Amino acid sequence: MPSTLFDKVWNRHVVVAETETNPATLYIDLHLIHEVTTPQAFTELKTRGLKVRRPDRTLATIDHSTPTLINADGTRPYHTKQAETQVETLLANTKEHGIETHGWDSDNRGIVHVMGPELGATQPGMTIVCGDSHTATHGAFGAIAFGIGTTQVGHVLANQCLLMPKPKTMAIHVNGELPTGVTPKDVILHIIAEIGMGGGTGYALEYRGNVFEEMSMQGRMTVCNMSIEAGARCGMIAPDQTTFDYIQGRKFAPKDFAASCADWLTLATDDGAVFDKEVHIKAENISPMVTYGTNPGMGISIDSLIPAAASEADQDALDYMQLKSGNKIAGTKVDKVFIGSCTNSRLEDLRAAANIMKGRTVAQGVTTIVVPGSVVTKLQAEDEGLDTIFLDAGAEWREAGCSMCLGMNGDIGAPGDLIVSTSNRNFMGRQGPGVRTVLASPETAAATAIAGVITDPRQVETAA
């Protein structure tokens, strides 16, 4: 029977099949861990006298609570003592259990979803979990990758398995030619606006169509990253030559690479396979997108007007954002710009932003911070001179980490600030109490930083 990419990968990992009364026991190939969602899980193992079953299938880094600045004396200005304790706790736990850890001394340290792919640890056909909802990022490689909670982190540490009911499948087809200036971030914001914030709930998504086939791995990661914002636990793209080229030569790339690629090619959804739901979107209809509300589903094309509130909740969101229906979203004054996060902090993203900022200056009073996703990314960007472009433009160039995406490390805005952010969530207060977040692509964020108001990047002449 023809089957989907999701079904093929799922079936390869079933240890104990799902029954009417019990969920499936699913084997996990790769468990990514970080400081925030693990301390209570390690405590649980200790309380029960359990060991980590497969330290060799577990990879750790520190990202959420880490400072993105360094003091003059080389020390790190932690936001709170608690943040420091959390980082130290992770480092101590992984040392005790023999888990490979990319801490302060590793060039691969960085946002967990940037690190996995950069190390080549993320591979097609795998099951990958992490105590973080943006684990879906790794689905860009044709893996089933999803976020779990700390209790489940404990389950995977101890058993390398998870109990899971099987989700339904949804195909999201985007075919046609993307208009000039439309980026992967715009594609996913458009999809979420179209199917809605709960549109993917209960489904595993597969992104299909020529738009994704032609997209780079970094773009595919941006798309899969935000699957959760449509409510889906995971989103995947079939592995192809683009995928293989990305993995080849990286630290964890399989030794028998050709054989692995041949196997990975068989994972693609068969012709005639049936999805529980299918959505079709025309590439031609997508424009650069920004959000205007307080969830990622409230997105509009940057050149359109802010829509009328369809509900009380929508009106509350508009009030919080201090935006008015019927007004243009472009031209709205901003206070800060953040370029970073596991959605858009990879080299391509930084290049795209630099391309717009080159030879220009950030508008007066608009604090602009650029935070690379990992140390490797930072070094590569510096090799290309991107740091100089940002610094010359008056932006800040920070150390790798999650930074202002969530603000756990203290990188937050002031109450009332409007921040154009390349991250993935615009919930009330996410970037600090009272902060208003507008999600956008790196291109839009950079153009906005220069103009000081929300700006369509297509109106800016680029260096390239």
Next chain:
Amino acid sequence: MSFRSLKQVTSKTLVLSSTNIDTDQIMPAKFLSMTTKAGLGEHVFSNLRYNTDGSETDHVLNSPEGKASEILVAGHNFGCGSSREHAPWGLTDYGIRVVISSEIADIFRNNSLKNGLLPIIIEKRAHNWLLENPGADVSVDLETCEVHLPRNGGTYKFEIDAFSRHCLMEGVDEMGYLQGQSDAIAEFEANRG
């Protein structure tokens, strides 16, 4: 991490009617740096409950009735957003044992079930009634999978998978269940080479 078994809960409801209450609102990011679970109940919905100077607001969550409630009724699409388990930990530490809404986000639902918190998705009509009657005496029966509303409110069925229901009713958790499968897991590992 095994929890108190949950068969029936009868309590006055605590109502938070906003839609799309995400986990950032339930447990703001600044509390994610905690390395233990105890005491999180004090921080649950902290942006609603505390003024910037740290003093308590007059929000219902700070009232004796709120604190005594074991059933939270929330607006549509409760628990969306970040997968932080600190959200259900905070709610259970506060004293909540059941959350009722017309839509509850996936990850939050799963996290709740793993921590002895029963998430109930109920039909619109009952949901509206509950939203409009804060403090109502509601009874939840996991044996029959029913929510009983007082007076003429009626009785409403809810769905829960058999496995989670079993775990909640018996107060057992998944860790023990998985440990029991270690032979099957070892065999799976051996077969894959």
